[in-house]
Each structure stands twice: as structure tokens, then as C-alpha cells.
Amino acid sequence: MTESTPISAPTWITICEGCKRPDWAERGESQTDGARLADAIERRAAPAGIKTRRVSCTMGCERACNVIVQGEGKIGYSLGIFGGTEADAEAIVAYARMHAGSATGQVPFRDWPQGVKGHFVSRQLPLPTEKDDET
Template sequence: MTTWITICDTCKHEDWAERGMEQTDGEVLAALIEAQADGTAVRTRRVSCLMGCDNSCNVAIQANGKLCYTLGRFEVSEDAAQGIVDYAVAHADSDTGQVPYREWPQAVKGHFVTRHAPLPEDT
């Protein structure tokens, strides 16, 4: 099973326009995550809007048959991107998608927004 990092590329912090950004905060974070994920066991994809605007910047960590997580409230930084990728790699290594708290990268602590149970198997 492949673990995916789904990245909202339309996320913007409230001061986005005042900072004169040419790209959204989500686009900048997506590029950082994609660079950090290159060569790992996880894959990335961009989507336009995860509907978590109050929690930008948002990502989802997902895999079939595993717990899925939405994380947000990230500042755009290489540390945040690396923490997201490191957590996703641990998610990929887990049979259930659950990663023990003691193994969470510091950069993701305090950023979990939701957890979703895996979809049931069709029978």
C-alpha cells in the first residue's frame, strides 16, 4: 500500500496578499514537501482545497486500509516539510497507519486536525 501526502496548494495564510506572494503558501509548502519526499517510499499529490482554510497550510496522510490524518496550521518551512515527510514515512511503515506519539517528528506535534478510520472493505 502506498502512503500519499495530499497537499492543499490553494492554502493561504491571512497575510498572504500583504506579503506580496506570487505563489500561495500551499504551493510553496507543496514544493518543499515534494523535494523532501523524493527518493522515499511515500508519494505526493496536490489538490485544490482540502476545505481546512482556518487551519492552513493543510495536508492529508492517506493509504488504503489505514488510518488517515489531516494536519494543518503549518508555517511554510523546510522543517515543516521534513516533519510531514518523516511522519508519512512512519505511517507507511505502520500496518495500521497509527504511529506511536514518541515517534512523531517534533514538526508535526500540535498540527493534527482530524483522523479518519479506514474505509471498510467492499464485500
Template sequence: MTSWITICDTCKRDDWAARGMGESDGERLAGLIEPRASAAGLATRRVSCTMGCERACNVIVQGAGKIGYSIGTFEPGEEAAEAIVGFAALHAESETGQVPYKTWPAGVKGHFVSRQLPVPEAPPAEAEK
């Protein structure tokens, strides 16, 4: 089962307007992640807003039945794209989605925002009456 990299394509770093950018920082980061992810057998999707604007650029690494991770505050460059895809590849290899810290690419360390537990497969059983 593959892991997904969800990329916020509307993310803009604080100095975005001053830099006169024609595309958002999220679009730039997505453009760098997508070919790397494809080559690694990972799925990607772009979404408009993950509600982490204070930490642009944001991505979410997740897979069915696995722990997911929100990570952000990236510069939209080659190094960040490599680190994100590297982490997502390790996530894909993990049965649970947990990746030992010592194997994390250096470029993602310090960028984790939150961890989401997988959605339960079935609702809890009703208590007996």
C-alpha cells in the same frame, strides 16, 4: 504499500496578501514536500482545497486500508516539510497507519486536525429478515 501526502495547493495564510506572495503558501509547502517525499518513496498529490482554510497550510496523510490524518496550521518552510515527510514515512511503515506519539517528529505535534478511519472493504451484511 505506500502512503500518500495530499497537499492543498490553494492554502493561504492570513498574511499572504500583505507579504505580496506570487504563489500560495500551499504551493510553497508542496514544492518543499514533493522532493523529500519522492526520495523517501512516498507518493504526493496536489489538490485545490481541503476545506481547512482557517488552518492553512493543510496536508492529508493516508494509505489504502490505513487510518488517515489531516494536519494543518504549518508555516510553509523546510522544518514543516521535513516533519510532514517524516511522519508520512512512519505512517507508511505502519500496518494500520497508527504511529506512536513518542515517534512523531516534533514539527507535526500540535498540528493534527482529524483522524479518518479506513473505508470498510465491503458493505455491512444485510440483516436477516
């Protein structure tokens, strides 16, 4: 999938902007690690055709920083233990782009960006559709 390949249904990255790494208070930063990661992801996501939204908490505090990659009718994934860096944002958006290009949301492990390997926390199966209820 290239940067110009159109995406039918959007893939979303939900970013926990409240996430704080364990050493956040000692670093004396005013911006949370999650907010910093959200800024970096948003700069990259729109040009890649990926939608973003911020939430105050994804309840994954022990695994901060957390994001969720999901799309309508596709398997979604929770990822965590990111440091809130530019490199993290780059890897997350690259993975989201691959998710967008997959009919099911599944991306072969061999294709994952190195920066997301070891960060998967859980997957969420797509909700059943009305068509599924008929079978």
C-alpha cells in the same frame, strides 16, 4: 524503518496548494503558502518512497497550510496550521514515512517528529473492505 525499507502499499500526502496563511496578501508573494509547501514536500517525498498529489482546496482554510496523510487500509490524518517552510515539509515527510511503516497507519506519539506535534486536525478511519462486509 530506514530510507531503504520497502513500502508495500504507498502512503500518500495530499497537499492543499491553494492554502494561504492569514498574512499572505500583506507579504505580497505570488506563490501561495500551500504551493510553496507542496514544492518542499515533493522534493523530499519521492526519495522517501512517499507519493504526493496536489489539490486546489481541502476546505481547511482557517487552518492553512493543510495536508492529509493516508494509505490504503490505514487510518488517515489531516494536519494543518503549517507555515509552508522547509522544516514543515521535513517533519511532514518524516511522519508520512512512519505512517507508511505502520500496518494500521497509527504512529505512537512518542515517535512523532516534533514538527507535526500540535498540527493534527482530524483522523479518518479506513473504508470498510468487502471482507469487512462479510462479517
